[in-house]
Amino acid sequence: MPSKLLDIPARTIRLENEKPKFTGRSLVLLNNSVKPGTVTNQAKRASLRLASSLDYAKSASPDIIEKALSEADGIVFDKIRVAVLNEGKVEEIDNRRSDKSIARTFLNSEPERYVYAIQARGKKKQQTGFADNKAASWGMHAINVLSSRFTGKGIPVAVLDTGIDTAHPDLQSRIKRKRTFISGQQVMDLNGHGTHCAGLVAGFQHVAKKFRYGTAPGVQLYIAKVLSNQGVGTDGSILAGIDWALENKCRIISMSLGGEAEPGEAYSAVYESVAKEALASNCLIIAAAGNESERSNGLIAPVGHPANCPSIMAVGALDQQLAIADFSCGGLNPDGGQVDIAAPGVNIWSTWKNKGYRRESGTSMAAPIVAGLAALLTESDPKTSAASTWMQLIQQARRLDLPATDTGAGLAYCRK
Amino acid sequence: MTDYFFYFYAGMETMKFIAVVENKQEIDRIAEALRNMGCTIERILKRTGVISGQSGSRSLRDLAIKGIRSVEPERNVKKL
Numbered sequence: 001m002p003s004k005l006l007d008i009p010a011r012t013i014r015l016e017n018e019k020p021k022f023t024g025r026s027l028v029l030l031n032n033s034v035k036p037g038t039v040t041n042q043a044k045r046a047s048l049r050l051a052s053s054l055d056y057a058k059s060a061s062p063d064i065i066e067k068a069l070s071e072a073d074g075i076v077f078d079k080i081r082v083a084v085l086n087e088g089k090v091e092e093i094d095n096r097r098s099d100k101s102i103a104r105t106f107l108n109s110e111p112e113r114y115v116y117a118i119q120a121r122g123k124k125k126q127q128t129g130f131a132d133n134k135a136a137s138w139g140m141h142a143i144n145v146l147s148s149r150f151t152g153k154g155i156p157v158a159v160l161d162t163g164i165d166t167a168h169p170d171l172q173s174r175i176k177r178k179r180t181f182i183s184g185q186q187v188m189d190l191n192g193h194g195t196h197c198a199g200l201v202a203g204f205q206h207v208a209k210k211f212r213y214g215t216a217p218g219v220q221l222y223i224a225k226v227l228s229n230q231g232v233g234t235d236g237s238i239l240a241g242i243d244w245a246l247e248n249k250c251r252i253i254s255m256s257l258g259g260e261a262e263p264g265e266a267y268s269a270v271y272e273s274v275a276k277e278a279l280a281s282n283c284l285i286i287a288a289a290g291n292e293s294e295r296s297n298g299l300i301a302p303v304g305h306p307a308n309c310p311s312i313m314a315v316g317a318l319d320q321q322l323a324i325a326d327f328s329c330g331g332l333n334p335d336g337g338q339v340d341i342a343a344p345g346v347n348i349w350s351t352w353k354n355k356g357y358r359r360e361s362g363t364s365m366a367a368p369i370v371a372g373l374a375a376l377l378t379e380s381d382p383k384t385s386a387a388s389t390w391m392q393l394i395q396q397a398r399r400l401d402l403p404a405t406d407t408g409a410g411l412a413y414c415r416k
Numbered sequence: 417m418t419d420y421f422f423y424f425y426a427g428m429e430t431m432k433f434i435a436v437v438e439n440k441q442e443i444d445r446i447a448e449a450l451r452n453m454g455c456t457i458e459r460i461l462k463r464t465g466v467i468s469g470q471s472g473s474r475s476l477r478d479l480a481i482k483g484i485r486s487v488e489p490e491r492n493v494k495k496l
C-alpha cells in the first residue's frame with residue numbers, strides 16, 4: 001500500500017490493478033430545503049458531530065477535509081449540500097432512518113471513491129501491419145473483404161481513367177462496355193494506370209498464382225477513357241465520361257484522377273451540380289483525394305479537384321501500418337474539400353498494361369477499392385440509394401486513431 | 417476601366433470552359449445561344465446538363481447568360 005494512504009483513516013478496497021477504488025468514507029446528499037443549522041442538529045440526534053466547510057474557509061491548511069475529519073465525524077459542504085462522513089459513521093444515520101426528520105435531512109449516501117488522473121497512453125505499440133500472403137494482397141486483408149459473401153455481382157461500375165487493357169486475362173470477361181473520350185486514342189490502355197484501377201475494382205485472382213487483389217470481382221465494368229495514354233485529361237472529357245456512365249445506369253463511378261486545389265480554393269460548382277445529379281440518379285461518385293502532400297516534410301496539401309466537391313466521396317490513402325500515406329491530401333479547405341474515408345493506397349498489387357501486374361501507390365489505388373466495397377453493399381441491398389450506400393460506407397468504416405481531416409470516417413471496411 | 421482590360425485580354429485568347437445549365441430541357445437552346453455569341457461548343461451533355469467548349473473572344477463572365485447556373489474555366493486533370 002502506498003504510504004500516503006496510511007494517513008487516511010479509512011479502509012481501502014483494492015482493485016485488481018492495485019489502485020484502491022473506495023476510501024471507506026461516505027458521501028451523503030443533503031436536502032436542499034433544510035437549513036445548515038438544522039443539518040448539524042439532526043446529525044447530533046444521530047450522535048454525529050459535523051463540522052461545516054464554512055468554518056474552515058479561512059484555514060491555512062491545504063486539505064481542509066483531512067483537518068475537519070480528524071476533528072469531527074464529518075464535514076458538511078453547505079454550498080453544494082453534500083456531507084463527507086468518516087468510516088462507519090453513515091451507519092449511525094442509516095440506523096435512524098425511521099426518524100422522519102433525519103430521513104428528510106440526509107437523503108442518500110454512497111461510498112467515497114478515489115479518483116485518478118487519466119494517464120496518457122504510452123507510446124502506441126508499433127503495429128506489425130498488413131502484408132500480402134498467398135491468399136490476397138494486404139489491402140484485401142485490411143478491408144476484410146475476404147469474409148464477404150458478396151462479389152458485386154451484376155453491379156454496373158464505371159472506371160474513368162486511362163482506359164483498360166482489353167485483353168487482360170483477369171479483366172477481359174468483366175468489361176461490359178467501353179468508350180473513349182480522348183480524341184485519336186482507343187480504349188486500350190497504353191499507360192497502365194486505368195488497368196491497375198480497374199483491377200482493384202474487379203480483378204479477382206492472379207491467373208497463375210490465384211492471388212486475390214480485386215474487391216468486387218462480380219461487377220460489370222464500364223470503362224471510360226477520359227485520360228490520355230500520357231495520363232492527362234480535361235474537365236470536359238471527365239464530365240462526358242460521367243454523363244456516359246449515368247446514361248448506362250452505372251451505380252458507382254470510380255475516378256482516380258484530379259487536379260491540385262489551392263488552399264482556400266472553392267470546389268467546382270459544375271462538378272457539384274453533376275455529382276448531385278448522379279446521387280439523385282442513384283449513382284455514387286468516388287474520387288481519389290490527391291497525392292500532393294509531403295507529410296514527411298511537413299506539407300499537407302488540400303484535397304484536389306474534383307474530389308473536393310461535397311457530393312463526391314473523397315478517399316485518402318493508408319499504408320500497411322494503417323498510417324496515413326505520406327502523399328495523401330488532407331481536409332484543409334473550409335468550403336468542401338474534406339476527406340470522407342480512407343483505404344489501402346501504398347504498395348498495392350493489381351493488373352497492369354500488356355497483360356501484366358505491378359505494385360503502385362497513390363490515392364488512385366484507394367478510390368477503386370472503396371468503389372468495389374460500394375458495389376458489395378449495393379449487391380447486398382440492390383434497392384438501396386446511392387446516398388444510403390455512402391452512409392453505409394461511412395458507418396461501417398473502421399475507426400482509426402488518426403485525424404478525421406486525413407482519413408474521414410476511417411478505414412473502409414467490409415462488414416457484410 | 418477594369419472591364420476594358422478584362423475584355424481586351426480576354427479577347428486575346430480563347431478560353432476553354434465548362435458550364436452547367438439550370439434546366440436540362442433547355443440545353444440545346446442555351447448551347448445555340450452560346451454559339452451565336454461566337455463560342456465553339458464541343459460537348460452538350462444532356463444527361464447532366466453540361467456544356468463544354470471554347471469562349472472565342474468572349475470573357476467567362478459573358479457566358480453566364482440566362483439559363484446557365486454556373487460557368488468555369490476548364491481545368492486539366494491527371495492520373496493520381
